[in-house]
Amino acid sequence: MSHQTRYKSVVDVMVLLHRSDGRVLLLRRAGNVYASGLLAPPGGHLEDGETFIAGAVREVGEEVGVGIAPADLEFCHLMHHRSPDGEGRVGVVFTTQRWSGEPRNREPSKCSALVWANPGQPPADCVPYTAAVLSQFCSGALLSLNGWPTTTGDTA
Template sequence: MKQPPRYRLVVDVMVLMVRDDGRVLLLRRAGQVYASGLLCPPGGHLEEGEPATAGALREVAEEVGVTIARRDLEFCHAIHHRSPEGEGRMGLVFTAQRWTGQPSVREPEKCSGMVWADPARPPADCVPYTAAVLDRFRRGDLFSEDGWPAGGAA
């Protein structure tokens, strides 16, 4: 009996930079990227051979130009997301309450602006994946599934 192919998926890393007032930084995607015009936290997918924390720290530095010490990065949520096109992704979400530098747009070809948003009332124009992450973060859930049919079968 032939074994089905091994399941593989993209691993996303996201960092919720949390200010003292509880607001989190969201970036407005721009250009020829997925979900252009919508809001999401700093993040992206892991590169080959890259550990999750290193990827999260790299993405924050690349996208908003701040440095976060590894000790200030805290895991807060894992989300197994399925896009409307059926692509599975595993999102690892971290928080940071301390960083060095002032956040600014560092990749204008991919990002047109930044907003500090209340995670309990995220803007309506968030990427759906981001809205799901913010909802779970607000509730304190450690794991969730989003975009999968009821019962989990594709």
């Protein structure tokens, strides 16, 4: 009997800060980081032992300096995506319309600008998974695949 290797995945958390005018906050990545020059929402990967919600709150605080009460995070999307090198990753996306403080660039070595964008017409220079997340956010879909070969068994 052969033993399958248990699947393991990096988990990314992203937060769409959603203003009353309908725009969401995107960060222009900069420096020696993945997708430098492109736009992505605040977020990052979970640290060992961290929950989705704790990671989302931490990442937003680190990147744009706002505080979010865990109860104000609303789950809005789950994406199973592949990085450009083919690594499978799970993206958990939250949205919130409530936060404390004014978003500011707290990581100038990793971010060159903050951009409030219309999620229904995202800028052309978004990271590919960001454009996919925004499209799903606008459609209300809860689950999607991005970067995987399509097969007849996929329903997302």
